[in-house]
Amino acid sequence: MPTPLVVSEVAKTFTMHLRDGIELPVVDGVSFALRAGECAVLGGPSGAGKSSILKMLYGNYSVDTGQIIVQHQGRLVDIAAAAPRTVLGVRRHTIGYVSQFLRTLPRLAALDIVAEPLTARGVAAAKARDKAAGLLSRLNLPEKLWSLPPATFSGGEQQRVNIARGFITDHPVLLLDEPTASLDAKNREVVIALIAEKKQADVALLGIFHDADVREAVADRIIDVTQFAMNRRVS
């Protein structure tokens, strides 16, 4: 099986033009590869650049130098240099992302938000909703909430909608930005099981988990981000 994702010599600095152009170095020399069927975890203290690395892999942050090579539909794509529509294609089919917070759309029902990544790939609406319902019930989201827009849900409920949406597809690479941050123990166990199933299905996972129990349970290895840190911002 080919390596699904290779990151080499990636560097990123923020330039704050509104504050006299001061530069905030984030990371430098980020290099690692993800294997299919493993869950690697980004480790390091807050502010070390873990989230920024995930965002660069997803094309949400730009990359100053270096390459992020992903196996996308039988060819290699460098996310760091790809055109926007190529990045959108990679997101649709190859790299999935579970963010910390759900960005809610005003009036969409929770069930449709979860089903959307499947319908966007051409899966029939009924089938996509079935699968969405299965995930939401595994994550113990009360069925009476499924038809409601999640804007008024609690943090934990929103996060479960977000997790279901992230796990519903069979993207070969899955990025997880603290998916368990506001979950109770029972639902953390569900997420641990979902991650184990993704590994079984040869998905390459890369995550950030502040919760030590979850990290222990899912991590095959830790990538220490402090080795990529440039001279830290303040300090």
Next chain:
Amino acid sequence: MTPDHDEPLLRVSGLSKFYGARVGCEDISFELWPGEVLAIVGESGSGKTTLLNCLATRLIPSSGNVSYRMRDGEMRDIYRLSEAERRFLMRTDWGFVHQNPADGLRMTVSAGANVGERLMAVGERNYGSIRGTATDWLGRVEIAADRVDDEPRAFSGGMRQRLQIARNLVTHPRLVFMDEPTGGLDVSVQARLLDLLRGLVADLGLSAIVVTHDLAVARLLSHRMMVMKDGRVIEHGLTDRVLDDPHAPYTQLLVSSILQV
């Protein structure tokens, strides 16, 4: 709809428009692909509406080229179409949603006729089928069937805007231009309209170019965005990249100026 086709729908190169010595927009180049929604953002006077009007052939640019892939697959220079070809394009394959619905509607004919008129322009003649299609479209934009015979004068601003959208989409255009589609509407009405537009664009696989000064509109509707200032594009990229990691000083100012609620 996947934007993974091998030909763009629209190719713009070196487009400039001057009003005498004053710059409207200058040296604009980009491609739009099928199924893509592009937002053009910037302040009043940044040139975004001038650019939109040039693209929609409502203004003739001072220099530059715009070619469009016609339904037969041929790329054509839109400024060299015959008047008949251009009108056919405007009535069928393109839509234009104005900020003020009164500019895009006929205010003194019924809602149903406003939608039906575009169908007649493409040759539909059967009254029953026109009325049926019009009523169906009013439903899709959440206007109740019992309002089909009312004039838009009797509609609220939000309803008028939804009617204008139905009028534009009834011929299944492939490209829709929108000029501040949610401008001038109450916030709750805006949210409903945005949600509706987003659903329609996705369901129909439309390409759209949306001019807005509202970054939240760009975030919700668009895949890509261009930031304009003083007639030029100063930043261009994936919408969430531009908003979450803005590079140009002006884009950083725009993004940091959003009020957090």
